[in-house]
Amino acid sequence: MGLTSLIGLVSSPPELFGLLAIAIFTLCIYRRHFSPIADIPGPFLASFTRLWHILRILNGDQNLELIRQHDKHGHFVRIAPNEISVSHPEGVKKILAAPLHKGSWYKVIAFPDGRFQNPMSATDPAVKNELSRHLAPGYTLSNVLRSEANITQTIDLLFGWLDKFSDSEKPIDLDKFFTYCTSDVVGETIFSKQFGFLREGRDIDDTIAKAHPQAAYVSVAGFFRWIHVALLSNRFVTWLGITPWGHLINTAMGAVKERQANSDARFDALAHWLRMLDQNPDRMELHEVKSAAFNAIAAGNETVATALQAFVYFMIRHPDAWARARKEIDDAQVGRDTRVMSFADAQRLPFLQACIKEALRVFAPASMGLPRVVGDGGLTIGGRTIPKGTTVSISVWVIHHSKEIWGEDAREFKPDRWLREDAARLDKFFIPFGLGYASCPGQNIAKIELSKICATLVRDYDIRQVDPKHEWTWKAYFTVVPENWPCYVKKRVQV
Secondary structure, three states: OHHHHHHHHOOHHHHHHHHHHHHHHHHHHHHHHHHOOOOOOOOOOOHOOOOHHHHHHHEEEEHHHHHHHHHOOOEEEEOOOOOEEOHHHHHHHHHHHOEEEOHHHHHOOOOOOOOOOOOOOOOOOOHHHHOOOOHHHHHEEEEEEEOHHHHHHHHHHHHHHHHHHHHHOOOOOHHHHHHHHHHHHHHHHHHOOOOOOOHHHHHOOHHHHHHHHHHHHHHHHHHOOHHHHOOOHHHHHHHHHOOOHHHHHHHHHHHHHHHEEEOOOOOOOOHHHHHHHHHHOOOOOHHHHHHHHHHHHHOOOHHHHHHHHHHHHHHHOOHHHHHHHOOOHHHHHOOOOOOOOHHHHHHOOOOHHHHHHHHHOOOOEOOOOOEEEEOOEEEEOEEEEEEEOOEEEEEEEHHHOOOOHOOOOOOOOOOOHHHEEEEEEHOOOOOOOOOOHHOOOOOHHHHHHHHHHHHHHHHEOOOEEEEOOOEEEEOOOEEEEEOOOOEEEEEOOOO
């Protein structure tokens, strides 16, 4: 029977809706009972629709729910009709460290619209690596450290605010000021231009407040990219210049334009990228530079701010750790004559570094799973072969809270685990910045910020919550962003 004949049999809207309902029901039955991964356990709803995962994202607890699902079902959990969340220890290497294509969700990160791929939005490893070839050197540790003096000046503004709150004895919302600082550091490091949050001490144009709903939108839109393209990621919206990213993107794009007219600025990441553009006009385009600047901002402010919050939150709830880290600094006699600790000095403090790593392990900023697509021949993990075309994802939270990997105390804050003899083995499963070809390109900026700020905080300040019994609140969208835990900050009296 041809399509014309079939349409002819449908004489009314109810019949059309009936046929549609039958088609949807048949698809659900197939996905639930006859799919190649039908035997993988998981939530009932997830076996035939992405809706279960979407609801967990919108509820802001996808990270904890995935941990619960793996506790219940084991190494493999079906979280969508064609996606399996994997917690088997072999999965970290076989999924993230392998050259598998990234899941189609990443395409939502294309900027300014869907025509332009960037290293994060590119799903083909070969394409990603080609796009990164001229951009990645701008993020090397040696190049980033060329901006350390300017990073220090920015961080100094943060501590200026902490001093003011110490003098006034008024509570401070560290979540806000940490985000002001990390945003300004990214601006300073990438294109030598702060966004001005710390200088003004406020959320300019509600940029940071708007980031939360934007993060929720991006987290979901990646699974419905056609809607995203229709609404925002299209050339018409780009032409109108009405993308909803506000102050951050306007400042970043303005800085790129200014720099093109001023080649005398210091050698920051943008200077490196523009030099590569001049040297490789046939292999690189200006939109790649703009996209790299935007992605650095989008990925580098709230994630590092969350890590800073986690460090303080868990350290003040383990006061012995704070006291021990301070004693380590005092005994080492490093950075005594500097307002902000240098990165080199902070690196010489093993217990402090263990505390930073443990905070990142217990409360990783990334809450979205890291999806990859199984290639030809399938993928065998833990004796289970997963068929070609299946999306397999690794949740940083699931791996970081796995008792199989970390022991029975996996969900406790214990920095000393990083000082044990088996710390090298644990490092293989420490993935706050991802792993492999798709790992976070800006992680060196994050490591410098965390070392300098955390070391200076411990050395110079005493921090306590206004209500020590009150637990912070957070939502796990694209990243996990805590809030609502005001603190008192007191400048330490040096003796």
